[in-house]
Amino acid sequence: MALHSWLTRPQRRLGPLGLIALLVITSLVTPLSLDMYTPAVPHMTEHFDTSEAMVNLTLVGYFLFFAVGLLAFGPASDRYGRKPVLVTGILTYALASALCAVSSSIGMLIAMRVLQALGAGAVSAVSTAVVKDAVVPERREALLSIVQVMFVVGPVLAPVAGALILQVADWRMTFWVLAAIGLGCAALALLFEETLPVGERYEGTVLGSVKQLGVVARNKGFSTFLAIVGSFNLPFMAYIAVGSYVYIAFFGLTELEYSLYFAFAALLTAAGPFVWLVASHFVSARRFTSIVLGVALASGAAMLAVGQAGPTLFCLVFLVFALCEAAIRPYSTNILLSQQEGDTGAASSLINFAHTAIGCLGMLVAVLPWPNYVVGVGVIIAASMAAALAGWVALLRSSIPLVGVKDACAAKNARFGDDGALEGR
Template identity: 75%
Template sequence: MKQKMQQWLVRPQGKLGPLGLVVLLVTASLVTPLSLDMYTPAVPHMTEAFGTTAGTVNLTLVGYFLFFAVGLLVFGPLSDRYGRRPVLLAGVVTYTSASGLCALALDIEMLIAFRVVQALGAGAVSAVAIAVVKDAFKAEKREAILSIVQVMFVVGPVLSPVVGALILQVFDWRMTFCALGAVGVFCCALAVLFEETLPQEERYRGTVLGSIGQLGAVARNKGFSSFLAIVGLYNLPFMAYIAVGSYVYISFFGLSELEYSVFFAVAALLTAAGPFIWLKASRYVSARRFTGILLAAAALSGVAMLLAGELSPVLFCLTFLVFALTEACIRPYSTNILLSQQEGDTGAASSLINFAHTAIGYVGMLLAVLPWSSYVQGIGVLIVASMAFAGIGWIALLKSRIPLAGIKDAAPSGQEAPAVRGGRPGQGSLDASSPAQGSAR
């Protein structure tokens, strides 16, 4: 098995090996959902402990979101210039140190400051992780690896609050950050063994500001930006569910905290099957057709939630589960398609992918707490509206002349499709009518 997996790599990992690299990438992908959601059950306890308001404590979440996004946008492009390993090491050390400091915070101001530092480290780790998948693995194996790695982006936010609640059954809120620090230590140990996957000759050779400016070059790739906007809409209702799910189960349906945890855990475990459903389906259906099927199924799940979601917690969970499964199915191959739009600037592309999902998810969390007649109705409306916009965008993209490698060509799933390369500063950007061009590094 190990020897077979070794053949998947285009950049050998003598110390970690292919399995160790996958474990590193999975752990790195867990950092963000754990950091955002695992400590949320402890928020009331922190309000008491610091003698402050819930609004002030919520700055630890808002600050994390904001600076995590900053970290994504800065460190992904920097990894195109300096390599993946130094950025990954710096990020994971920063994250681990800040997690420990959060556990030792003496007042709420210190906790907010340490959460900001923690977020910057997590941004670096997340930006590099997806880029490494493209660097290190053969194109035909990339979707399988992304299926393993990206399932954590779906399962993590659902399972993290449950883990946080279990910790609080025995310890206080500080132990939550100790647990995050332990995850960071484990990630550190793997990162030390990680060997560089971006050779010197393939790195961006311009200035530091120029490397960050490559975000604009990637964003100007119309196929990349259009497809990212479409699949990113999945995150809006998904994070709305994360934001108000506990209120639905506990306040609306009257379940106990333990029963609520069971529903969340079951949904997380079943959602984990999503990426592997796509791997099976890809043998029989193209990514183009499957995307249309998923968008339709997701929209119908929203309609079903509006009609029956308020009748029982089981029906609410089932209707959301259908939606969550469609997102889990679309994540791996859509990420692979997005990465395939760029021949270079993989770090910048990875940053924009993660940033878009994070930003859209944040909007979903804000919309979730609007004065809906019930949160069940609110989530249902957000699912239907988001998938309607995504479906319209998908049809428009297919009918447009905008190139989309892996969808509008005949490249089979999992194989490298013709890529569009982002322009460098001083060059014209590519549009739908321009031939794919290389650009000097």
């Protein structure tokens, strides 16, 4: 099947490959902005002659206002179209990144990080909505698999890239690199052709478009399934938060060895989305979700049992969980978007906001006073996956509709099945 036939909204200037490149780069914006910068943080307290708490606001402020951007600009794109919000967001991001690089005080850096986060939030919210707008339903999962590999790999590889930059330059270069990425993305965004026709846009006020978030959130199938699949982000971001402490402080590895373990995990985790693409020929999304939740729960138990034995075992056990997280993300996003006929921007905002908020919670829970961080990661995986599995079973047994999983059309097209599990696609 030719790539051009994937698109319901032709991209005469970008073409399908250009659209994929745009979506991949936009998916990298947030993990790079958060994690490529972290290796430089210890140097900045001395540079600005300030406290660690003030420097930490450059991270916390980004995370908070990124979430604000997600909630504000997704609905705005339902009202004004995808392209204006996308172009404005990415240009704001690029400008703010450059201003971060030339910041003369910690206060200015914090303020520019907030502006950078708002731009990134707009970009992230719109890019997910574009997938539903522009791609035929049967090809969305394939495209989401390609794009969302970056969501998984980005947070792991970004600190390594940041550390390499610091080998040849100071922390300011990190932001110049981010500004260059933003400008490259802006060039593609200017070639992007609108995917939401005027006739399909929300016709109310700006405030009314934001209120559509509540309309989407009240969709029980959407909200319940989002809570279940979003649970994967809690242990994943917990690992990102304390991974360096585990490898360096607990297992005694060098910084280079720690980076190699992270890179190894990232490369293998990238295969996760494609596990689903292969499995989808043999099992339904319903059964696959049950299997993945069970395997993820088992990985938490294994972490508690053998995770402290050595860095290799710790890495391999977590890799099992990470593969599950990577495998479930693309098709679950497609299912979530399918719950709404309209309000795609609002739905996209809530999906990304939920992953961000749950990930933030994971980073906070990770640094609780555990016996050690390996135990902490194991408990977080086991507890969150047990809750997600219980929620999944309850959802399947409930009367709550879930399009693409429990709907009558999917049941009609099933070729095989037992205990209500669909085996058709």
